[in-house]
Amino acid sequence: MKEIFHSQLKKSRYVAVLTGAGVSAESNIPTFRGSGSNSLWKNHEVTQVACPQAWEKDPGLVWEFYNYRRKMMGDKKFNLAHKALADLEKKLQDQQKTFSLITQNIDDLHFDAGSKNVTRLHGSIWMVRCCKCGYVEKNREVPITNAFNQESSGEKNHYKVEDLPKCKQGCDGILRPNVVWFGESLSKSNINQAFLSAQNCDLFLVIGTSSLVQPASSLIQIAKSSGAKTAVINLEETVADHDADFVFHGKAGEILPELFSV
Ligand SMILES: [Zn+2]
Structure with missing residues (x-):
């Protein structure tokens, strides 16, 4: 499955990523x-x-x-998953491609790792x-x-x-x-950015989130119905797995560096 993912990543012109608590958990947060x-x-x-x-x-x-x-x-320090995502952004940018990262995490470790185009939903x-x-x-x-x-x-x-x-x-x-506290709405501009990314990308990755919470659960569906290939990377099974084109179970810090090494 990794080889097919690699060729998908190579031909993608817009990669969008959604990250959740699982990515931070690997930094012991x-x-x-x-x-x-x-x-x-x-x-x-x-x-x-x-x-x-x-x-x-x-x-x-x-x-x-x-x-x-x-x-x-x-x-707490960023981990290999954060680093792999920041490196991917840089690589795609060098190739005149687009990368956008949507995160549910509030710790800013994506920025510490060097990611630039980040939407902080929460x-x-x-x-x-x-x-x-x-x-x-x-x-x-x-x-x-x-x-x-x-x-x-x-x-x-x-x-x-x-x-x-x-x-x-x-x-x-x-x-x-x-x-954003429980019971509060996400900012409109952040939600719009997340939906735009899901609609416009040709590869959508969901990393370290159970995909049970909105808008996370909708984003993968939007990406899919807009014609993007989708991948789920998570420690355990998620509800999004059966809709995804690619599923990888394990630590994002171990899986991502391999997945992105093309
Ligand atoms: Zn004031």
Whole structure:
């Protein structure tokens, strides 16, 4: 199957890729997926912390969660899967071909690896947005403010509004993580970009995602019905497998370098 994929890749003029948590997991980034203890942070269901209702009620708790995640992600490095995708983009560009990467991951490791044409469907944990004026900026501060500069003792901390990061544009609004929370819509322009890529590509790769969540589940269908060949690369079987022209099970960090070596 690899040989057929290689010849497909060679003749493709536009390659689009969708990546998900599986790619980050290979960099040891915890994903809070599934059920049971995997989906819990300090005994909170993550879906109950990463949501607008939690922010309304207790923004300090929400920032405590994101401060923790930023701390966890801060020292993580991109892996061979990220590298293979960045190398592929460069190679295709040199051949005057098009490459676009759509990711569900918020860790920005694709950028660290050198990818350029990246659409972050769920935002970035390294960006903040002012709740008052909407200003978005990069922010790599860990801890997010000095108030969060304490080892987690396991005790219940309570952060007040004055502990939270503030907008520096003079409006004094509170900054929030610029990520898409559960119950929030993805940005229109990001969705449009993702759909355009799926429609226009001639090879669509789905990597490290179960393809259960929208719009991921639609994108492979759109690519297929627009005439693209499709490939799924994932540790385990996914619902998208039986629709795909190519299926490779295993670690993306091991499979991609081989798949792209043409
Ligand atoms: Zn502001």
